Amino acid sequence: MMRAHTRARAGFSLVELIVAITIMSIIGVALSKMVIGQSRTFQIDNGARRARMTGRSAMNILTTDLRMVQDFGAVDSIDTAKNRWVDVKVPVAFGIVCEVNAGNVVLSIVAVDSFQTASSKYAGYAVRNSSSGLYAYSSATSSDTIKVTDPTRCHGTPAIYADTFPLAARKGNVYLASPAPPAGATVGAPAFVYQSVRYQFDTSTIYSKRLGLFRKIRGRGNTDSLSEELIAPFDTSARFRYYTNPWTYHDTVTTTAPANVNTIRGLQIYLPAQASDTVPGSKAPRKATTTMSVFFKNVRSQ
Numbered sequence: 001m002m003r004a005h006t007r008a009r010a011g012f013s014l015v016e017l018i019v020a021i022t023i024m025s026i027i028g029v030a031l032s033k034m035v036i037g038q039s040r041t042f043q044i045d046n047g048a049r050r051a052r053m054t055g056r057s058a059m060n061i062l063t064t065d066l067r068m069v070q071d072f073g074a075v076d077s078i079d080t081a082k083n084r085w086v087d088v089k090v091p092v093a094f095g096i097v098c099e100v101n102a103g104n105v106v107l108s109i110v111a112v113d114s115f116q117t118a119s120s121k122y123a124g125y126a127v128r129n130s131s132s133g134l135y136a137y138s139s140a141t142s143s144d145t146i147k148v149t150d151p152t153r154c155h156g157t158p159a160i161y162a163d164t165f166p167l168a169a170r171k172g173n174v175y176l177a178s179p180a181p182p183a184g185a186t187v188g189a190p191a192f193v194y195q196s197v198r199y200q201f202d203t204s205t206i207y208s209k210r211l212g213l214f215r216k217i218r219g220r221g222n223t224d225s226l227s228e229e230l231i232a233p234f235d236t237s238a239r240f241r242y243y244t245n246p247w248t249y250h251d252t253v254t255t256t257a258p259a260n261v262n263t264i265r266g267l268q269i270y271l272p273a274q275a276s277d278t279v280p281g282s283k284a285p286r287k288a289t290t291t292m293s294v295f296f297k298n299v300r301s302q
Contacts, residue, residue, distance in 0.1 A: 058230070085198055100186065103178055111163075148174065160187075207233035210233035265295060
């Protein structure tokens with residue numbers, strides 16, 4: 001008679017299972033910490049990157065306008081309390097004076113970018129004084145205008161053809177601009193048409209309790225304006241500082257608003273940019289502070 005022999009199955013003991021689960025738990029916890037750490041590092045780096053992008057974008061925007069500003073007569077007013085805004089006259093188009101009348105001038109304007117002129121608002125014009133070399137400004141009121149006029153008013157005697165020089169297949173035009181010209185305006189003098197712009201750090205409309213950089217374009221007599229928040233957010237310490245005349249070799253800036261704005265020959269802008277959100281585990285958004293300086297055109301010792 002034959003007997004069937006059954007072979008005992010090999011298996012894990014309870015102790016072996018506990019040891020294996022413990023080891024896997026330790027490895028799992030270690031991997032989880034590594035993934036969480038890498039994720040947090042990425043979030044921190046990404047927050048810092050976004051803060052730097054905010055600062056750099058603000059620099060590019062500010063530089064475009066402020067480098068065009070003249071060093072005398074172009075600063076209208078400044079924030080004497082918190083140094084958070086400046087009003088400047090920004091040139092939009094350049095040309096030559098063709099005709100000087102009691103209540104207006106005729107300007108031969110060179111070609112300019114059509115988008116720039118379409119998005120600008122007329123605030124007046126400036127004519128360079130041949131004696132002082134400084135630009136004198138005629139600020140437009142709500143009743144003043146600038147409009148295209150007969151080109152022959154510039155192409156006669158003396159013949160001025162600044163409007164005929166092509167720029168990217170575009171040509172300029174001849175304009176009749178009011179109000180009355182500034183003292184010392186003469187035929188043949190360089191001139192430009194400008195718009196009034198306020199750059200201001202103000203409470204952001206997007207990020208609560210933080211600042212945004214606003215650009216407000218004001219038209220004739222401040223009756224027509226366009227305001228937009230260009231970029232945000234910034235810490236509440238964002239501000240403008242001032243380079244003033246007389247200049248020195250070891251130039252320094254002042255946070256004290258000068259009594260005479262015509263002594264301002266440049267600006268230093270303090271940009272404490274922030275990330276838009278706060279990284280988990282942090283108490284505040286990542287911050288990237290940038291300081292930029294812009295000096296106005298035709299800098300001279302006053």
